Amino acid sequence: MIKPKTTKKETRQELESLVEEFIKAKGEIQQVDMGESGLVDGKYNTSHIGFSEPRQDRTPLNHVVAAIQHKKHPPSSSSAPKTNKTRPKKKVIYDDFGEPLRWVWEDE
Template sequence: MTKSTKSKAQTRKEIESQIENFIRKKGEIEQVEMGKSGLQDGKYNTSHIGFIEPKKDRTPLNHVVAAIQQRKADKKAPTPAINKPRQPKKKVIYDDFGEPIRYVWED
C-alpha cells in the first residue's frame, strides 16, 4: 500500500471544481468583512480554546531544585590560583622587509 500525495496543482484543481459545483447548484458566495468570520456576536469564539479545564495543582519540587542548585555550586567552586613568577618571553624584532633582525627578551 503506497500513500499517494497530491501535488499543489492537483489540490487547486480539486478546490476549483468544488467551487464550480457549488455555484452550479445555485449556491451563492457571500462576501464577508476581513476578520468577521472568526467572531460570534462580535466576540471571538472561545469555546474551542483549551482553557476549559480547571487549573491543576502543581507538585512542589523544591527539594529537587535545591539539589540541582547545590550540584551547580559544587561545580563552580574555584580552584585556588597558583602564582607562578612570570618568565620572560622571547620577542622577534623585524626589519622593514619582514626579515628577523634579532631577538629580545621581555618580562
C-alpha cells in the first residue's frame, strides 16, 4: 500500500504542534546567531576542507578537446552556400459540406 504524500500545510502543522509540545514540556528554545552552529570554538571547522595538500600540476589536454570539437562539427566540404529547398506541404481537400476528402501534396 502506498502512503499518500503529505502536503506542505500538513508538514507545517505537524512541526508547529511538535514545537508547542516541546515548549509545554518545559523545553527552552535558544536563539543562535546565524552561522554560529557551524563554528567550532568560535571558528569555522576547516579540518574537512581539502587544502592541506600542495596544488598538483594539471595535464593540458587542449589537443584532445580540439579533436572532439572537430568530430562534433566537421568543416563543410563545399564552399558554395547552402540553398534552402522548399519542401512540399500536405493539404487537405474538403467536400462541399466541410468534410475532409483526401490529402494532397503541394509545392510552395
